[in-house]
Amino acid sequence: MRDVAEAAAVSLKTVSRVVNDEAGVRPDTAARVREAIATLGFRRNDMARVLRQGQASRTLGLVIEDVGNPFYSVVTRAVEEVARERGYLVITGSSDEDPARERDLIRSLVERRVDGLLVVPAGGDHRFLVPELRLGTAVVFMDRPPGNIDADVILLDNVGGARRATEHLLDQGHRRVAMVGDAPAIFTSAERLAGYRQALAARGVGVEERLVRVGPHDADAAEAAVRDLLALPDPPTAVFAGNNRMAVGAMRAIHRLGAGVALVVFDDLELAELLAIPLTVVAHSPHEMGRQAAELLCRRLDGDGGPPRRIVLPTELVVRGSGEVAP
Amino acid sequence: MRDVAEAAAVSLKTVSRVVNDEAGVRPDTAARVREAIATLGFRRNDMARVLRQGQASRTLGLVIEDVGNPFYSVVTRAVEEVARERGYLVITGSSDEDPARERDLIRSLVERRVDGLLVVPAGGDHRFLVPELRLGTAVVFMDRPPGNIDADVILLDNVGGARRATEHLLDQGHRRVAMVGDAPAIFTSAERLAGYRQALAARGVGVEERLVRVGPHDADAAEAAVRDLLALPDPPTAVFAGNNRMAVGAMRAIHRLGAGVALVVFDDLELAELLAIPLTVVAHSPHEMGRQAAELLCRRLDGDGGPPRRIVLPTELVVRGSGEVAP
């Protein structure tokens, strides 16, 4: 900027005025300055600008499990849309379900003075965020509640969705309903497991623990788990898959073993209706989750100081065929 | 930091030394400083740090079309992985195929002094980047070459992949092979169209322009285009779909009209083999594209000043069934 001032034979402040479209610069002076800017290829340094102006880097930090997962990529997309409307840029990072990595990421983001954070928690304890919150960084959690602190969070109706899925299978006459789910340490997984158990209990069907396989984290492990289930002497006649990766694994296993096993999964898939057996799912809106979280965060940044909110988004059973296979 | 210095009764510089793990601080002094840091909830301000140190914000900018699209979300994931290994953070933005938005995004990123940019170009003219490049911002393009400037780029073998797909359909005896593709203004779309034409020409099959539908940008528009094709008096017996969205649209149309039409698509889908008719695709690796682009960018940032590189990643025809339907 100093170079520009020199080249245009004006003061620093005049250049600053032109760059920021402030009033009070004669058109010809402004033109001279703009010419110098173009010639020198000057670009305002936002680091210095933000530093001088105080806070407000107009940046949001987004920490999710894995952008490569369609669920999170749609959430990311929604966050970006809101951010763009409001003039924020988004810094993203994947925690890969690793609490240490989550902390590192959040730390980096806070050090870069993001104005706010959107976090899908990987760890179970977020007390380390207390200083950040005091520092003025707003935080909204998504998909899972934070551990040991009170903060805004947008969740899905995990229990209700899982219960409805399981009930649907029971309604078809199934009595041996298995569940394949992610590690129970993950909030959503535990909740969906709870919903599954509730449904069985409500119908007086005992939970057979051998039919509960919570632990696999990717499609391959889920496939192995379901193959294993289907190889039991008294295999399940129906399976509830706890998320999109479990769904893929379960479909592969059922497909390959050619079994006429009913399947309902949590999370919708774009191609669900085009599958060999169209997939019955517990659908919800990842886009809505991202949007609501980002909007709530922006409201907080605009000064909304109300008590922490807990928003639960609805789920819906979408019947397409795979869940209506008779026992 | 001043507050910390005061609280610990040391100088600013000593706090700086502790924060940055520099040598030359007595353990007890360091401990006192750390205690003050913890008490006050101090977090180093990276903006100020970067400003003072000169360049090197350890941040990369990523501009793609849409994170919500699985192709780009996997690219993003790969970029993140490389960035993480090398200690960079990634700021992402979706251009939505809008050149103005692309420019705005890049401008914001440069103003925030990202060290390097990874860009899937939306616009056709990137001369506006010349000052940025002179300013020292490294840029690597992905998926499509930039317009009017010479820079690093990682591409797919679009022509070859499309040609192979079309040849495969011709090999099955099809003579009325349609193509549904994105707007021809998009590089990949134009290239794939060229590959389609090449294959037809090489086999002496004339291109029937009514069978070429390049223009739809989303699955719904592609579905409408394919429905339209199938409603022709002499409909195509085979369709080549130019990307993942076209693929979804084509599948829906073919599925709903119950037509025994052969289909090969560019881009692989996770569930391809589980579809009612397992999908024959031109597969490639979005992950590899992201990884190679990010690694090349990092090499540039580490001082590699060689001439601009143009890397072309291979594609592979994966036969699964939908492309082997007889005419």
Place this chain on the structure above:
DNA sequence: TTGAAAGCGCTAACAT
């Protein structure tokens, strides 16, 4: 081992 002073690029506040 520790500290004081200068300055990164910019803008707020106050001149002129």
Place this chain on the structure above:
DNA sequence: ATGTTAGCGCTTTCAA
């Protein structure tokens, strides 16, 4: 309409 000065929070440089 334009310029001067000070200082954002940090690190570099040099001194003690």
